[in-house]
Amino acid sequence: MTSSREFRSQEIYVNMGPQHPSTHGVLRLMLRTDGEIVSDVAPMIGYLHRCAEKYGESGTYQMMIPYTDRMDYLAGMNCNWAYCLAVEKLGNVVVPERAEYIRILVGELNRIASHLIAFGTYGLDLGAFTPFFYALDEREKILDLFEMVCGARLTYSYFRIGGVAADLPEGWVKRCHEFIDFFRKRIDEFNELLTYNYIFIRRTANIGVIPANMAVDYGCTGPVLRGSGMRRDTRVDEPYGLYPRLRFHIPIGMGEKGSVGDCWDRYMVRIREMEQSCDIIKQVLKSMPEKGDVRAKVPKAFKPPKGEVYVRSESSKGELGFYLISDGTDRPYRVKARSPSLSNLCVLPAISDGMMIADLVATLGSLDIVMGEIDR
Amino acid sequence: MQIQELFEALKKKFGDQVLELATPASGEPSVTVSAQAVQEVALFCREDSSLEFDQLMCLSGVDYPPEHLAVVYHLHSSTKHHRLVLKAMVPRQEPKLPTVSRVWRTANWHEREAYDLFGIVFTGHANLRRILLPQDWVGYPLRKDYVFPTEYRGIKCHD
Amino acid sequence: MVTMPILENRFEENVVFSTVDEMINWCRLSSIWPMTFGLACCAIEMMAVGAGQYDLDRFGAGAFRATPRQSDLMIVAGTVTYKMAIRIKRLYEQMPEPKFVMALGVCASAGGPYYEHGYHVLKGVDKIIPVDIYVPGCPPRPEALFDGLLKLQEKIRHQKVLRRLTPQEKSVIDETTRKYELETQKLTPLPKEYQV
Ligand code: SF4
Secondary structure, eight states, X not given: OHHHHTXXXXXXXXXXXSSOTTSSSSOEEEEEEETTXXXXXXXXXXXXXXXXXXXXXXXXXXXXXXXHHTTSTTSHHHHHHHHHHHHHHHHTOOOOHHHHHHHHHHHHHHHHHHHHHHHHHHHHHTTOOHHHHXXXXXXXXXXXXXXXXXXXXXXXXXXXXXXXXXXXXXTHHHHXXXXXXXHHHHHHHHIIIIITOHHHHHHHTTSSOOOHHHHHHTTOOTHHHHHTTOOOOHHHHSOOTTGGGSOOOOXXXXXXXXXXXXXXXXXXXXXXXXXXXXXXXXHHHHHXXXXXXXXXXXXXXXXXXXXEEEEEEEOSSSEEEEEEEEOSSSSEEEEEEEOHHHHHHTTHHHHOTTEEHHHHHHHHHHHOOOHXXXXX | OOHHHHHHHHHHHHGGGEEEEEOOSEEOOEEEXXXXXXXXXXXXXXXXXXXXXXXXXXXEEEXXXXXXXXXXXXXXXXXXXXXXXXXXXXXXXXXXEEOOTTTSTTHHHHHHHHHHHHOOEEETOTXXXXXXXXXXXXXXXXXXXXXXXXXXXXXXXXX | OOOOXXXXXXXXXXXXXXXXXXXXXXXXXXXXXXXXXXXXXXXXXXXXXXXXXXXXXXXXXXXXBSSGGGOSEEEEESOOBHHHHHHHHHHHXXXXXXXXXXXXXXXXXXXXXXXXXXXXXXXXXXXXXXXXXXXXSSSOOHHHHHHHHHHHHHHHHTOOOSOOOOHHHHHHHHHHHHHHHHHHHHSOOOOGGGOO
């Protein structure tokens, strides 16, 4: 990279997005480039600012749940969960055991679905078309499972304050079992297809390296932080739900193909997390009580006492936090969502100096951002 | 460390600048500091060996009409495993306080967002512009008395 | 020559009579190229439609183009904000005629869940560009998108391509031709060495 910098020609500004196939939605990047070499990147966001926080203040506590779906629309269940956790902590609601297990089930399934999209579109970004079809094929199966529990494919609103909307339908557990057994083997196929592909490794290893201290400083979380070799996961550090009862690994980037914290590491963390999620689901299916309540009694006009909480949880992109202030009425005084993608994206200018444009696309894809969550 | 100890530690270092410890009936306790001292307090929180708050989890603006706007900092230490909620109140007429974006880099975009939606001015911030809304937007939408626009660049907002 | 094993040698050589209109419309409707234009949640559904299980290619509309200049159909999939609206208008203007717009989801149709307090959400993309097909749903199921597409094909099937010019249009065209001819006459001829 340094050698090519000696031959400077004229620098130009290139506008990438908001309508660009590899910016994952409506992100706009302003690049300063010298030929193919990028010398500066300025991400511009806000093209999908949908005023979710205003909605949080304008309705009752329950009315916010559908809007959390639409924040991170790839992992709607996880967003529902984070919000419900915050409200439950504020109002001291105890969730029945079976509901907690169901939450983990759908949460982890959604994590797999989200990582599948990340996997598929990452292939697309780098010019591999086939993985996309493989990934979406599996994702459809997960969506079928979700459709059975709540009737929706994308925007679920399945969580309620104090539990979930309805119990699992008949035959769901069996189908879930079948899916997990099938999917575990499928991951190996993914690896053959993309992960250990020579071209893929050359395009991702040693590209976009984020050192661990930089990742912490910029507030990166989730697979991005773990890809840099930090073993941090809210599910373990500040466990919520019934996660303490489950045994699972936290995969981290180890620099197998390049250096720690490169694109390949981040990508691989996601693949390994899918495996871990499969294990979690298996454990839950085994230890879940057969029957039981799935929803605590919460009054329609739910009024938590005065106070405020910040609750974080691990969504598929990283630490998703909700900051809620209650003034004692049935409407939140303030709802603030701390979205993982926002912090994960803001590291991009710091690491992109001297990169090729094609590598910038690879780096951006490996951060796995969702614009709905960044702009809210 | 517990919140009480954290409060004492801050009080010892900063004296009058640390105003109060609020422990509401439900939810998390928070420490209010004077707005002008925010940067030093933040730096102390990050650097002091017994605190080590290396993570700024969240930075939010809150509107308390008719007098105040607040900025709330949620800190977490990944080595010591404790957390702290810092609050700073600024008057609504002149909402100004020093930036912490040099202490934690992640604060950069969060502060821009608070500026965008609440109009809180962070002095010393390198690039304090609107981040979510267009540059020519009028008003600060998350303030409680925000009036919705009727028109934006010739596009009618409601039928 | 393309061979079709199933159909080969089954028919005698023949000629199909049709009108030019029908022919052109048939060509147009069976190769609608949409633009890759994901805005929000609905775009994920659009991606799913493009993938294996639903397979938009069956309707000849699977060739997603990344640039407006190559596409016929703009599927506005997602919430349109004011910041984005200005871009959308420009993208629409960059598309070549004939162009069609599908508003996918209630957000693009009318503001949807963000109607009431969405200070930054455009209440329906039809406020800035003309829309041919509205597909309701939040997000619409893939089948709904297909339905919208079939409706659009139906619309194209009944379009008139060839028609007599109205006197106004005729006069405009005549005028431009005349001007053009005048201009070309005024041009100085190329130097000798460049003349073919
Ligand atoms: S219609 Fe629903 S799913 Fe589609 S963009 Fe709007 S909120 Fe998202």
